[in-house]
Amino acid sequence: MTDNVHRVHVALGERSYDIEIGSGRLGRLGPLLASLGKVSHAVVITDANVQEPYALPAAESLSAAEIDVDIISVEPGEESKSVEVAAGLWNGMLELGADRQAVVVAVGGGVVGDLAGFVAATFLRGLRFFQVPTTLLAQVDSSVGGKVGVNLPEGKNMVGAFWQPIGVLIDPNVLGTLPDREYRAGLAEVVKYGVILDAEFFGFLEANVEQLNRREPGCLAHVVTRCCRLKADVVEADEFERSGRRAILNYGHTFAHAFETLGGYGNLLHGEAVAMGMTCAARLAQRLRRVDEAFVARQTALLERLQLPFAPPKVDAEAALKVMAHDKKVSHGTLRFVLPSRLGHVELVGGIDPREVAAALG
Numbered sequence: 001m002t003d004n005v006h007r008v009h010v011a012l013g014e015r016s017y018d019i020e021i022g023s024g025r026l027g028r029l030g031p032l033l034a035s036l037g038k039v040s041h042a043v044v045i046t047d048a049n050v051q052e053p054y055a056l057p058a059a060e061s062l063s064a065a066e067i068d069v070d071i072i073s074v075e076p077g078e079e080s081k082s083v084e085v086a087a088g089l090w091n092g093m094l095e096l097g098a099d100r101q102a103v104v105v106a107v108g109g110g111v112v113g114d115l116a117g118f119v120a121a122t123f124l125r126g127l128r129f130f131q132v133p134t135t136l137l138a139q140v141d142s143s144v145g146g147k148v149g150v151n152l153p154e155g156k157n158m159v160g161a162f163w164q165p166i167g168v169l170i171d172p173n174v175l176g177t178l179p180d181r182e183y184r185a186g187l188a189e190v191v192k193y194g195v196i197l198d199a200e201f202f203g204f205l206e207a208n209v210e211q212l213n214r215r216e217p218g219c220l221a222h223v224v225t226r227c228c229r230l231k232a233d234v235v236e237a238d239e240f241e242r243s244g245r246r247a248i249l250n251y252g253h254t255f256a257h258a259f260e261t262l263g264g265y266g267n268l269l270h271g272e273a274v275a276m277g278m279t280c281a282a283r284l285a286q287r288l289r290r291v292d293e294a295f296v297a298r299q300t301a302l303l304e305r306l307q308l309p310f311a312p313p314k315v316d317a318e319a320a321l322k323v324m325a326h327d328k329k330v331s332h333g334t335l336r337f338v339l340p341s342r343l344g345h346v347e348l349v350g351g352i353d354p355r356e357v358a359a360a361l362g
Contacts (some may be wrong), residue, residue: 006225010144010232012164012239019144019168019228023217026171029058030065033130034101036166041068041102042130045116047076047109054134054174055107062105064348066208068234070096074115078260078270081111081151083159089119103128103166109135109182110142110270114157117148121163127132135178136186136220137271139170140193141249145235155326156257162240170228172220185271187212187306192278193227194223195299196251197234199344201226202302209305247329250344251338252277255312258323262315275308284360285339288352295343317358324357 005022020032033039042062046055051073059069072092074080083105093102106116120129133143149160175183190212194202205212211219229283231249238245256277260268268276282296303310321335329336329348335357336350 004221006221008228008232010164010235011072015146015239017165017167019170019232021170021172021221021225021228022169023173023221025169026054026057026174027061029105029132029169030061030063030067032167032169033062033105034065034067036130037128037193038101039067039103039128041070042105043096043098043100043102043106044069044071044105044311045074045089045112045119046071046081047074047112049076049279050108050112050134053177054132058105058107058132060129064282065295072096074112076111078111078151081115081149083150083152086115086119086122086150089115090123093123096310098123100124100127103130105130105132106143107132107134108138109133110138113138113143114148115150115167117146117163118150118160119194121161122149126163129163129165131165133170134170134174135182136175136224137182137189138186139172139175139224140186141231143168143170144228144231145246145249146239155261155323156161158326162216164239169241170224172217175215176222181272184308185269185274186305187273188271188278188303188308190223190227191299191302191306192249192251192274193230193306195278195340195343196338196346197344198226199342201230201279202343206305207254208301209302212306223324244348247336247348248338250329251340251346252279252327254324254327254335254337255280255320257327258320259313261323262319265311268313272309275303276312278360279303279310280312280360281337281339283362284337284352284356285341287348287356287360288339290339290341290349296342298343312362315361317361320352320361321357
């Protein structure tokens, strides 16, 4: 176990913030939040799985820093990322007397972070927001960058906002109690960063599969820090997705969101769908002669060694294409995909024959 503390600065002008990463740091939440400005009231939003082990200690740390704390818990799972649950949280915060000086603190995985962030962005036209991610997927991806939102039955993340947190506190120790399936799902996003941005990091993952499978804290701290830095670099360059740069973070996600939507939210974990989506994206890139078979095999081998379900589910190609038509990367009615041209580099590609997309589904 390491006591080293890593910090990643996300430079966004007046919306800049720091990500603090360190084992055993959950108890630092109160002093850390208090150091970021006057805070009299914190509303901790969590889910029933996380409340006992992590949200309650987080609340105790906030109380010890002389911050009034309330906890609101939602049901675990993707189904809670809905307009209906958000409305319940708005009403709950109203009943708690939350005013514009309150801070929303998300303690949980990606669903909790996205939902709580959306509530923070919209309640009283915007409250301060702090992230305490407790899953690997949230630690390396969804807690960084300010994308918040909820799902509609027709598509994921179709209602939302860009709402940066004022800080992020990541304690890799919490991953020790994460169910194996959820931990594996987070590793899919880790692999994604190597494919899209950092071939050397991809090689590190290949060389450290056993440490990752054992959840070795020192290795995890390095992995989380590197992923946060890579994502921060992209967000700094394209905070509001205007240049197209930030779209590269969605490698595999166009396919993944279709699998999640067609399969019913909650049947597939997001990271599982991403692993499958990356397989399809690599296949599509190979069909378009952007990468060779060796690229596809190398990506597949790493996903397999990390015990991820990389083979895509059987779906109706026409139905999948219809779902993909709602994807946020659609431009002037044309579907676009994030596709690799080599390890560590991807591009946004349009004008692809739908028959090639259907073939990549397997």
